[in-house]
Amino acid sequence: xxxxxxxxxxxxxxxxxxxxxxxxxxxxxxxxxxxxxxxxxxxxxxxxxxxxxxxxxxxxxxxxxxxxxxxxxxxxxxxxxxxxxxxxxxxxxxxxxxxxxxxxxxxxxxxxxxxxxxxxxxxxxxxxxxxxxxxxxxxxxxxxxxxxxxxxxxxxxxxxxxxxxxxxxxxxxxxxxxxxxxxxxxxxxxxxxxxxxxxxxxxxxxxxxxxxxxxxxxxxxxxxxxxxxxxxxxxxxxxxxxxxxxxxxxxxxxxxxxxxxxxxxxxxxxxxxxxxxxxxxxxxxxxxxxxxxxxxxxxxxxxxxxxxxxxxxxxxxxxxxxxxxxxxxxxxxxxxxxxxxxxxxxxxxxxxxxxxxxxxxxxxxxxxxxxxxxxxxxxxxxxxxxxxxxxxxxxxxxxxxxxxxxxxxxxxxxxxxxxxxxxxxxxxxxxxxxxxxxxxxxxxxxx
Amino acid sequence: xxxxxxxxxxxxxxxxxxxxxxxxxxxxxxxxxxxxxxxxxxxxxxxxxxxxxxxxxxxxxxxxxxxxxxxxxxxxxxxxxxxxxxxxxxxxxxxxxxxxxxxxxxxxxxxxxxxxxxxxxxxxxxxxxxxxxxxxxxxxxxxxxxxxxxxxxxxxxxxxxxxxxxxxxxxxxxxxxxxxxxxxxxxxxxxxxxxxxxxxxxxxxxxxxxxxxxxxxxxxxxx
Numbered sequence: 001x002x003x004x005x006x007x008x009x010x011x012x013x014x015x016x017x018x019x020x021x022x023x024x025x026x027x028x029x030x031x032x033x034x035x036x037x038x039x040x041x042x043x044x045x046x047x048x049x050x051x052x053x054x055x056x057x058x059x060x061x062x063x064x065x066x067x068x069x070x071x072x073x074x075x076x077x078x079x080x081x082x083x084x085x086x087x088x089x090x091x092x093x094x095x096x097x098x099x100x101x102x103x104x105x106x107x108x109x110x111x112x113x114x115x116x117x118x119x120x121x122x123x124x125x126x127x128x129x130x131x132x133x134x135x136x137x138x139x140x141x142x143x144x145x146x147x148x149x150x151x152x153x154x155x156x157x158x159x160x161x162x163x164x165x166x167x168x169x170x171x172x173x174x175x176x177x178x179x180x181x182x183x184x185x186x187x188x189x190x191x192x193x194x195x196x197x198x199x200x201x202x203x204x205x206x207x208x209x210x211x212x213x214x215x216x217x218x219x220x221x222x223x224x225x226x227x228x229x230x231x232x233x234x235x236x237x238x239x240x241x242x243x244x245x246x247x248x249x250x251x252x253x254x255x256x257x258x259x260x261x262x263x264x265x266x267x268x269x270x271x272x273x274x275x276x277x278x279x280x281x282x283x284x285x286x287x288x289x290x291x292x293x294x295x296x297x298x299x300x301x302x303x304x305x306x307x308x309x310x311x312x313x314x315x316x317x318x319x320x321x322x323x324x325x326x327x328x329x330x331x332x333x334x335x336x337x338x339x340x341x342x343x344x345x346x347x348x349x350x351x352x353x354x355x356x357x358x359x360x361x362x363x364x365x366x367x368x369x370x371x372x373x374x375x376x377x378x379x380x381x382x383x384x385x386x387x388x389x390x391x392x393x394x395x396x397x398x399x400x401x402x403x404x405x406x407x408x409x410x411x412x413x414x415x416x417x418x419x420x421x422x423x424x425x426x427x428x429x430x431x432x433x434x435x436x437x438x439x440x441x442x443x444x445x446x447x
Numbered sequence: 448x449x450x451x452x453x454x455x456x457x458x459x460x461x462x463x464x465x466x467x468x469x470x471x472x473x474x475x476x477x478x479x480x481x482x483x484x485x486x487x488x489x490x491x492x493x494x495x496x497x498x499x500x501x502x503x504x505x506x507x508x509x510x511x512x513x514x515x516x517x518x519x520x521x522x523x524x525x526x527x528x529x530x531x532x533x534x535x536x537x538x539x540x541x542x543x544x545x546x547x548x549x550x551x552x553x554x555x556x557x558x559x560x561x562x563x564x565x566x567x568x569x570x571x572x573x574x575x576x577x578x579x580x581x582x583x584x585x586x587x588x589x590x591x592x593x594x595x596x597x598x599x600x601x602x603x604x605x606x607x608x609x610x611x612x613x614x615x616x617x618x619x620x621x622x623x624x625x626x627x628x629x630x631x632x633x634x635x636x637x638x639x640x641x642x643x644x645x646x647x648x649x650x651x652x653x654x655x656x657x658x659x660x661x662x663x664x665x666x667x668x669x670x
Contacts, residue, residue: 082472085474088474090473090474091472091473091474092473093472093473095473116473178477179473179476179477179478197477197478198477225477225481226481227481228477228478228481230478247478247481247482280457280486280489280490280493281486281489283482283485283486283489284482284485284486287478287482334457337457337460337486338460340464343479343482
């Protein structure tokens with residue numbers, strides 16, 4: 001494995017880190033999702049406490065162009081609150097599972113955020129002017145005594161400090177019996193899908209009181225349940241096409257034109273299991289935790305516990321590329337089962353040009369794979385490298401045998417420090433990497 | 448023997464994880480439960496096949512491999528029952544105490560033989576009632592559940608064990624308990640879809656906490 005690489009010899013530099021410095025992590029601060037908007041100007045994070053924090057990139061300073069704009073907090077709001085389902089005596093967690101941005105149509109920004117049961121459409125708008133000079137009200141809002149009004153004036157807008165307001169515009173509730181794992185906005189920008197363990201629903205962004213069920217894999221007899229839906233996404237260009245992945249490692253592509261209920265797939269992507277890799281835990285590590293279409297729509301990427309696979313939509317019987325994320329963990333599956341790490345759901349993402357893919361690992365490591373050069377790189381998100389423009393040093397894990405200098409042995413990896421969520425700016429080489437409760441932003445070195 | 452112990456350890460661990468996942472906020476996660484039950488099934492198959500292999504040298508008829516477990520279980524069960532000590536109730540509280548969970552794993556192998564006597568006792572009473580006495584609130588419900596379970600457990604038996612004979616392994620009732628109870632687990636909340644739920648499906652959700660405890664007591668005690 002080459003030491004440099006990961007995208008035409010990009011050198012990744014530390015840019016910023018957001019979040020508390022303490023080692024004592026409050027559970028509510030654990031980041032559960034990260035997403036850039038379509039322009040890359042805004043970066044949203046959701047956490048276990050139901051909060052959404054949006055960062056905005058500063059406009060580039062043309063004179064001092066040694067780095068791109070920094071991301072600063074733009075808006076913070078409480079998206080979801082804990083709820084209680086009285087019928088089932090269950091608490092509904094407020095943890096934000098996914099955030100998806102709508103493309104910008106006017107001055108305001110819109111995003112969808114979801115917890116286990118409810119999806120909300122949020123409008124984020126700026127207010128930088130306010131009306132002054134009312135006739136009946138004082139500036140502080142108190143009503144004037146009408147008898148003191150002797151002249152009439154027209155209120156005028158005067159500048160004020162920028163205020164960013166977030167308001168819930170739609171609440172899409174009561175459509176999911178099981179836990180929502182994905183939401184995806186259609187390329188028609190009018191509809192979106194939400195997927196739980198057994199069903200996928202299609203919504204119209206304007207209509208909250210009904211949704212169409214388009215996939216239902218619940219067996220008539222729950223005793224016969226063998227697989228669940230783990231992720232779903234709309235095709236970036238074809239508004240009739242979507243895919244969903246399963247806990248058995250299969251991906252189904254469905255065409256909504258074929259029938260109203262897309263239980264029968266148009267394509268089934270499945271790689272036959274390598275018998276030499278068969279082990280006790282084979283079944284559970286083949287479960288796909290994330291599926292993402294490439295920007296072009298020609299490929300899709302899936303993440304299972306140990307690898308990332310790239311599939312060509314035209315070829316169903318095997319992926320076109322497979323990248324091992326942390327193969328050295330294959331012999332440790334039993335321990336990882338004991339400490340529950342084997343159930344971790346890692347996400348993956350594409351860069352803007354679909355040439356590099358990225359995913360997270362343990363010990364705050366994250367990996368990038370360059371599809372063209374076939375080189376890969378392991379980097380670490382750590383506060384040790386937190387001087388701006390410090391180039392990140394590639395890391396290496398020593399699987400067995402003699403550990404070289406600067407290598408880390410598998411046994412000294414910290415499995416509590418996991419990077420599950422990463423995001424890549426749609427146009428530039430800026431990445432956002434979420435550790436447990438911190439958000440790291442890295443950029444490529446600009447000379 | 449090592450394989451058996453390891454399989455047993457993983458089964459106990461899985462049961463504990465299933466129990467613990469019930470206690471988590473947000474309720475039972477279907478995907479997690481499914482994964483745990485898959486590991487349970489693999490562990491059980493491993494355990495049973497290791498058991499079969501261990502019994503192989505004792506058999507004089509070479510082709511009778513599938514039928515070996517049938518010949519031997521009565522003897523096995525009896526011998527383990529003889530070694531059962533009076534305080535068979537002890538194992539049951541241990542998995543409930545989450546702080547002592549790791550010790551439950553260690554002691555499960557240790558207290559393996561003991562509970563067989565206790566489970567046999569319970570087994571006979573539950574079979575005669577045609578249901579699980581502590582689990583369902585009404586007689587009517589119990590009858591329906593009995594029908595559902597008898598149908599379901601045979602279905603599940605067909606599905607889960609490629610060689611049917613292995614279902615009648617050394618611990619036939621353990622196998623049955625695990626099949627029945629852990630498929631029942633998947634019926635637990637969220638059990639009621641927005642559309643009309645079948646009556647039998649709603650029942651486990653009526654008292655999910657009870658059934659879970661009983662499941663775990665049974666399953667772990669049965670070790």
